[in-house]
């Protein structure tokens with residue numbers, strides 16, 4: 001089945017005063033598809049997502065590559081700003097800071113909706129709450145009356161109010177209890193399968209939305225069906241179907257990252273050293289100074305992309 005590409009990022013480069021913070025990042029997301037982005041802190045995951053909506057912090061800008069949305073070039077900043085809250089929704093880590101404490105959840109969702117009659121507005125709010133697993137009564141609640149998980153669900157319903165075709169989620173469950181976080185990630189994945197609800201113009205989506213999910217929750221990722229992108233020091237080092245990459249990581253960084261997870265009867269490993277900051281990255285492979293199987297060549301020359309089969313690709317001097 002041919003899926004519609006929603007977002008296509010190619011050779012994205014983001015630079016600041018210290019040099020490139022993100023280089024040669026590329027991936028695409030189709031309607032109904034989830035793409036998980038993983039990697040330690042400081043690898044450029046958030047900046048890559050923020051760039052899509054022209055939300056880069058001051059001092060950083062896109063200096064190379066391309067971004068297309070539904071086939072249209074959105075590299076001009078104005079085009080990316082227009083995606084915000086409409087075609088593309090974004091959800092951040094901390095729901096408490098984004099909700100206004102003095103207004104009810106229903107009021108805040110209503111603010112995101114276009115002008116509608118009272119009855120239709122109420123029906124639409126109920127529908128949006130239902131889509132994220134919240135009962136209609138939540139509309140009358142104030143943020144402080146909700147648990148962290150419910151607040152994050154409310155944030156997702158607000159992001160869905162603009163009928164986005166793509167949702168960018170930046171560590172949406174890091175601040176939550178692991179069990180609650182897992183339920184929310186499952187709900188986010190469900191959005192990719194659910195047919196779009198009726199819009200106020202009477203249109204009805206027949207495809208699920210596309211999702212980019214930045215997360216550290218490998219356990220939740222392992223239960224998803226989709227693709228994964230592994231980032232290290234501003235670059236993508238491995239990509240492919242979730243199952244393939246988690247079952248047979250091909251890049252030494254992916255393997256080391258998976259090794260840090262607790263497993264039954266096995267002591268979790270650790271990756272010595274830290275992600276090098278921009279401007280301090282090795283000339284060849286960015287992981288070369290922490291890699292346990294480093295070759296001489298790795299320190300001198302950027303590694304090529306290699307094919308591990310079944311759509312899995314990795315950037316390494318070692319053969320699969």
Ligand SMILES: Nc1ncnc2c1ncn2[C@@H]1O[C@H](COP(=O)(O)OP(=O)(O)O)[C@@H](O)[C@H]1O
Nearest residue numbers: 016021041042043044045046047057059277278
């Ligand atoms: N406002 C900024 N100005 C300059 N450099 C920044 C800024 N924000 C982030 N960076 C640099 O970019 C790197 C990647 O950041 P980020 O995308 O937030 O990483 P991640 O989301 O993977 O943890 C950071 O380690 C930092 O060195």
Ligand SMILES: [Mg+2]
Nearest residue numbers: 045046047170
């Ligand atoms: Mg981040």
